[in-house]
Amino acid sequence: MKQSLFALLALCAVLPLAAETLTLPAPRKTGGMPLAEALSARRTERKFPDAVKPTLQQLADLLWAANGVTRPDGKRTAPSARNCQEIELAVATADGVFTYDAKANTLTRVETDDTLDTLRGDASVYLILHYDRDAQKRESAVVDAGFVGQNVYLWCASEGWGTVFLGTVDRRRVAAVLGCGEDEVLYAQKIGIR
Numbered sequence: 001m002k003q004s005l006f007a008l009l010a011l012c013a014v015l016p017l018a019a020e021t022l023t024l025p026a027p028r029k030t031g032g033m034p035l036a037e038a039l040s041a042r043r044t045e046r047k048f049p050d051a052v053k054p055t056l057q058q059l060a061d062l063l064w065a066a067n068g069v070t071r072p073d074g075k076r077t078a079p080s081a082r083n084c085q086e087i088e089l090a091v092a093t094a095d096g097v098f099t100y101d102a103k104a105n106t107l108t109r110v111e112t113d114d115t116l117d118t119l120r121g122d123a124s125v126y127l128i129l130h131y132d133r134d135a136q137k138r139e140s141a142v143v144d145a146g147f148v149g150q151n152v153y154l155w156c157a158s159e160g161w162g163t164v165f166l167g168t169v170d171r172r173r174v175a176a177v178l179g180c181g182e183d184e185v186l187y188a189q190k191i192g193i194r
């Protein structure tokens with residue numbers, strides 16, 4: 001009896017991790033660098049020797065800036081063709097791989113191997129920008145992803161972080177991790193938080 005109780009408690013401790021969804025803190029929607037200064041500071045950095053692990057607040061802020069919800073009707077920080085909102089974000093950090101739900105402001109863990117951790121390299125965050133090919137034409141999705149990428153560039157400039165937008169992505173490996181089509185993996189973006 002005692003043994004089965006221990007087994008049950010051990011299972012309860014493990015199960016939430018298996019399908020872990022965590023609610024992010026409310027993103028910071030005020031402050032930051034004046035826009036003209038952020039535009040001047042925006043640049044690509046490819047090496048992140050001083051990168052640190054993101055806090056949940058930093059992830060919430062970054063993801064909201066990238067493609068978060070700004071209005072009661074669900075519209076976002078990034079525009080999208082026909083308001084399709086087809087760009088999905090997957091996030092790899094030293095703590096694992098997660099999918100971002102902008103409406104719920106949550107991260108859900110993806111159980112996977114260390115593929116994305118390897119692709120993250122010395123960055124704090126490896127963002128994958130992908131889409132659903134049934135929801136949007138690829139040519140519109142590519143443009144929509146560009147807006148998300150620029151939002152991330154400007155947020156990083158404002159925070160003093162480094163970033164690089166990447167067309168060079170190992171789509172085969174990333175698609176295997178996310179369980180989507182290779183052609184649905186559009187871009188990646190590395191972020192180095194200081």
Ligand SMILES: Cc1cc2nc3c(=O)[nH]c(=O)nc-3n(C[C@H](O)[C@H](O)[C@H](O)COP(=O)(O)O)c2cc1C
Nearest residue numbers: 042043044045046146149164165166167168169187
């Ligand atoms: C669509 C796109 C794809 C890119 N792909 C890569 C890439 O695969 N590797 C890389 O190092 N930089 C990549 N970049 C970053 C560009 O090389 C960089 O923006 C350009 O050199 C200009 O530098 P700046 O961003 O500092 O103005 C990409 C940029 C864009 C817009």
